[in-house]
Amino acid sequence: MKASDKKVVPPRRVAVLGAGSWGTTFAKILADGGADVVLWARRPELAREITEGRRNSDYLPGINLPRNLRSTSRLAEALTGAEHVYISIPSQTLRDNLAAIAPHLGPTTVVVSLMKGVEKGTGLRMSEVIAQGLPIDESLIAVASGPNLALEIAKEQPTAAVVSSASLETAQAVAMAATNRYFRSFVNTDVIGTEFGGVLKNLIAVAIGIVDGVGYGENTKASIITRGLVEMTDFAVAYGAHPETLSGLAGLGDLIATCESSLSRNNTAGRLLGQGYSFADVVKQMNQTAEGLASVAPILKLAEARGVEMPIVRQVSQVLAGTLEPKDIAPHLTTDSDEPQGERTTDDGQTRSRSSVWGSIKRAFDQLRDGGGSARRD
Ligand SMILES: NC(=O)c1ccc[n+]([C@@H]2O[C@H](COP(=O)([O-])OP(=O)(O)OC[C@H]3O[C@@H](n4cnc5c(N)ncnc54)[C@H](O)[C@@H]3O)[C@@H](O)[C@H]2O)c1
Numbered sequence: 001m002k003a004s005d006k007k008v009v010p011p012r013r014v015a016v017l018g019a020g021s022w023g024t025t026f027a028k029i030l031a032d033g034g035a036d037v038v039l040w041a042r043r044p045e046l047a048r049e050i051t052e053g054r055r056n057s058d059y060l061p062g063i064n065l066p067r068n069l070r071s072t073s074r075l076a077e078a079l080t081g082a083e084h085v086y087i088s089i090p091s092q093t094l095r096d097n098l099a100a101i102a103p104h105l106g107p108t109t110v111v112v113s114l115m116k117g118v119e120k121g122t123g124l125r126m127s128e129v130i131a132q133g134l135p136i137d138e139s140l141i142a143v144a145s146g147p148n149l150a151l152e153i154a155k156e157q158p159t160a161a162v163v164s165s166a167s168l169e170t171a172q173a174v175a176m177a178a179t180n181r182y183f184r185s186f187v188n189t190d191v192i193g194t195e196f197g198g199v200l201k202n203l204i205a206v207a208i209g210i211v212d213g214v215g216y217g218e219n220t221k222a223s224i225i226t227r228g229l230v231e232m233t234d235f236a237v238a239y240g241a242h243p244e245t246l247s248g249l250a251g252l253g254d255l256i257a258t259c260e261s262s263l264s265r266n267n268t269a270g271r272l273l274g275q276g277y278s279f280a281d282v283v284k285q286m287n288q289t290a291e292g293l294a295s296v297a298p299i300l301k302l303a304e305a306r307g308v309e310m311p312i313v314r315q316v317s318q319v320l321a322g323t324l325e326p327k328d329i330a331p332h333l334t335t336d337s338d339e340p341q342g343e344r345t346t347d348d349g350q351t352r353s354r355s356s357v358w359g360s361i362k363r364a365f366d367q368l369r370d371g372g373g374s375a376r377r378d
């Protein structure tokens with residue numbers, strides 16, 4: 001039998017780890033799609049509220065949860081018998097949690113990352129951390145991403161997302177589970193592009209929040225969103241993503257949702273910075289996860305390693321460090337040169353900013369001039 005002849009079936013029993021706003025919302029999506037869902041909450045009193053009161057009032061006020069969704073604070077109970085395990089905890093805590101998850105996985109359990117960060121110390125994407133921390137094959141790992149503001153989806157406002165896995169069959173099984181009357185999951189096999197889309201849009205959303213907080217209007221924001229998408233695409237393509245993924249739900253789609261919405265925690269964190277609060281004050285004020293704040297430094301390090309220019313993300317990092325006034329963050333600072341720059345080029349079918357293409361050409365010339373020795377940095 002060919003792999004394509006194999007019938008993809010949705011799982012009956014799934015676990016969701018992390019009962020914050022997205023974990024609880026995704027658990028509702030899966031339950032409304034027909035699965036029997038067990039949601040792991042760290043606090044027993046929250047698990048009780050979800051199971052008995054059908055509410056998670058701290059994270060999703062006013063939302064009723066379905067009957068086929070129950071919660072437990074015992075990790076083993078949530079994981080035992082689960083065909084799919086969906087993880088929705090802060091990215092920086094993932095690695096530590098994997099050791100406790102590993103012993104409870106079956107040989108065919110699919111593990112899905114719902115997270116949108118990179119690990120600070122290593123710069124690894126969440127699916128890479130999962131591959132390192134769990135004894136499972138890459139074909140059993142998937143990620144889900146897209147324009148997915150939790151509260152809107154919990155209110156059953158129609159929304160779409162992308163599920164990506166190196167195995168199309170795994171992506172399809174997850175997409176079937178994560179589809180219902182108000183939520184539709186598409187599939188692709190570009191895990192790198194799908195994951196980086198979710199990480200990078202957070203950084204541009206922080207920039208948008210900053211200019212919003214300063215009081216700039218729509219021209220500034222549209223310029224930053226557009227140039228931000230070029231930065232996102234340059235970066236992701238440099239790491240092997242398909243450029244079309246960045247123009248899709250996991251890139252442009254999520255960028256629009258996150259930059260436009262006051263529900264976004266990244267946008268909110270940026271707005272506080274723009275209003276003059278220090279980074280430390282903003283961290284104190286945020287009682288939910290704003291992944292962008294921890295991802296700025298590792299993303300800039302990864303960008304430097306591949307020679308990708310990310311002027312907007314760099315400005316965000318300078319505002320966070322207190323070395324750039326929020327009012328000075330702007331798309332007109334996106335190049336070191338005063339010469340007019342091309343907006344973008346598609347010379348090799350890939351979307352890249354002309355300045356970074358020029359940088360690559362210049363480095364290649366430098367290499368030739370040096371007799372093909374190690375690349376010099378300009
Ligand atoms: N909220 C959204 O709209 C949304 C949408 C899509 C993706 N995401 C992504 O989902 C992930 C989780 O975000 P969220 O919005 O649910 O955050 P949240 O702050 O609402 O919830 C985080 C959850 O993780 C738990 N947690 C905190 N520290 C932990 C630790 N050390 N070990 C285990 N659990 C821990 C908390 O108890 C809470 O249940 C993030 O990567 C975020 O980018 C969020």
Ligand SMILES: O=P(O)(O)OC[C@H](O)CO
Nearest residue numbers: 146147148149264265266
């Ligand atoms: O609240 P944020 O900024 O983490 O954004 C939530 C989702 O990622 C939007 O798709």
